[in-house]
Amino acid sequence: MENLSSKQSQVLRFLMDFNADYGFPPTIRELCDHFGFKSLNTAHFHLRSLEKKGYIQIHPGKGRGITLPEARRLPERKIPVVGRIAAGLPILALENIEDFLGIDKGFFCTEKSFAVQVKGDSMVDAHIQDGDYVIIKIQDQAQNGDIVAALIDDEVTLKYFYRRKRQIRLESANPKYPPLIFKKEEARSFRILGIMAGLVRKRQ
Amino acid sequence: MENLSSKQSQVLRFLMDFNADYGFPPTIRELCDHFGFKSLNTAHFHLRSLEKKGYIQIHPGKGRGITLPEARRLPERKIPVVGRIAAGLPILALENIEDFLGIDKGFFCTEKSFAVQVKGDSMVDAHIQDGDYVIIKIQDQAQNGDIVAALIDDEVTLKYFYRRKRQIRLESANPKYPPLIFKKEEARSFRILGIMAGLVRKRQ
DNA sequence: CAAAATATAGAACGTATGTTCTACTTACAG
DNA sequence: CTGTAAGTAGAACATACGTTCTATATTTTG
Secondary structure, eight states, X not given: OOOOOHHHHHHHHHHHHHHHHHSSOXXXXXXXXXXXXXXXXXXXXXXXXXXXXXXXXXXXXXXTOEEOOGGGTSTTTEEEEEOSOOTTSOTTOGGGEEEEEEEEGGGGTOSSEEEEEOOSSTTGGGTOOTTOEEEEEEOSOOOTTOEEEEEEXXXXXXXXXXXXXXXXXXXXXXXXXXXXXXEGGGGGGEEEEEEEEEEEEXXX | OOOOOHHHHHHXXXXXXXXXXXXXXXXXXXXXXXXXXXXXXXXXXXXXXXXHTTSOXXXXXXXXXXEOOHHHHSOOOEEEEEOSOXXXXXXXXXXXXXXXXXXXXXXXXXXXXXXXXXXXXXXXXXXXXXXXXXXXXXXXXXXXXOEXXXXXXXXXXXXXXXXXXXXXXXXXXXXXXXXXXXXGGGGGGEEEEEEEEEEEEEOO
């Protein structure tokens, strides 16, 4: 999915929120009012951009004729699946979201959360398999022994977290993979996105 | 909630379907077209009736200004958690249901399904931990190697399923536990409830 | 640097859409 | 039988709403 400018993101977010609140999309004039646009064409322009990039569908001539893809209709309660994290963007930026899990956020008692799909066997000893979705509660702190989602080179990785004096150790739950060790001074080369709050496996 | 006449039911159903398809409600004229009404007032009248009975909310003056209650936007169907199965009762009898998981049944592609909470470590080698919820697709057949939920002495148990000639073997995924072997003539002492369709772990 | 994408403003136009009024039919309960 | 609710029809009206054209400024990109 093509990248969105920050204004386009804001407009899409507003469409989703408005839809969730009222059950129907806003008119172009309501869009203008909300953002303070003084011209109808400004709002109309953003809608056309969003449609060109495939985020919405416009039904010409129909009042409030904006269709959001089903995944984005009531997303506020569903858990977003985050794929690659584009540099600089916040975790939950729309561009990072691949899909939504049909699970209410409240189920895992974590309003601020997302999911990542596990690739590979680096966490099998924690009983986390290839293909599992791990639900991550967003926070930048972690305790020793927590399973954390860390961002290393735009890539989301799951590891056990251990801090000792001047260094942080990120360990796999599989002896095949060596631990990653970060000294305090190079702590900026990775970032903790959150800690594991649950797991979902879709498998026969 | 007050009862609906059959026409009113049909109109409400149409509102829900239209909403699900397009992401916005129909106009009064679209309602007329669908039902073959020749007067706008007919459709308008039904909408007013539905609002008076509390099924929808009308926003006067707004195009497509119909709000369905959130519950009716996307029907929610949660997965029941089954505990002990009382003798003689069907699996999904209300008496057997301990709780519901806030997960839509469709998520695991199994309309007929339930969940059991795992107790113990008999399936750890299949990466199923103590406390995990395993989603079971209801069916009475199983293939060799499937993980099945079986009813043994009113107790729901998870096992690997193997059939060989005149006997059925139910194996744990943990060498600590010996396999259960049933000869064909004693096959009535257990019952297959269904096969594993997914897993949910709620854990920090 | 030039071209393209992004962002915004203002105005004019036509039609899509909700509202309301009158009127008629059928079924049903008091 | 008479009143009330459900269901339908037709028409007139006001306005909510999308569309399109012209212009301008800023930022990004090749």
